[in-house]
């Protein structure tokens with residue numbers, strides 16, 4: 127997803143920030159009740175802009191690319207592969223507040239396996255965007271299903287939402303849990319129970 131304000135990294139490694147973006151952040155600071163011209167806040171708009179570019183780096187990351195190197199050789203292994211407890215950070219599309227959690231990604235191989243780091247890369251490519259947890263869960267599962275063509279995929283995500291802790295209902299400690307099951311994990315209760323047991327173990 128290209129943005130017409132997008133700029134390239136130059137020289138000192140710091141990306142230049144379009145004036146329109148830093149001005150918007152200056153306005154937000156003013157609206158929050160502070161003075162953007164005071165010393166401590168002088169460079170803040172550019173820092174915030176770069177931080178947001180980093181939080182949202184997933185827009186420049188193609189999840190399918192990470193599943194483009196898959197392997198036929200499974201060495202006779204025909205059971206579930208689980209990557210458990212992958213920490214991630216995202217931001218909710220409603221408040222742009224942090225979503226912090228862990229994902230568990232499992233698949234039952236068909237003809238292919240993939241380097242396990244690639245499953246985490248797929249997760250981060252989708253997480254580093256403005257998200258809702260349900261969509262993040264589905265997108266990760268669907269991508270693996272489509273590109274790895276396994277017999278089954280299970281994605282379970284547990285996360286806390288900053289928009290529920292620091293503002294609004296102000297209820298810390300609540301964990302939202304979502305899951306998306308495809309193939310055998312959706313169709314067979316026994317397979318689903320097995321993979322959920324593995325995730326919980």
Ligand SMILES: Nc1nc2c(ncn2[C@@H]2O[C@H](COP(=O)(O)OP(=O)(O)OP(=O)(O)O)[C@@H](O)[C@H]2O)c(=O)[nH]1
Pocket residue numbers: 218219220257258259260287289290293294295
């Ligand atoms: N289903 C779902 N809801 C989310 C997620 N992240 C944030 N939300 C919710 O999105 C909702 C937005 O509700 P609104 O009523 O439009 O916004 P709001 O007035 O700021 O809501 P409050 O948070 O209740 O103050 C809130 O209930 C949030 O808790 C998510 O990943 N999934």
Ligand SMILES: [Zn+2]
Pocket residue numbers: 218219220221222223287288289290
């Ligand atoms: Zn939110």
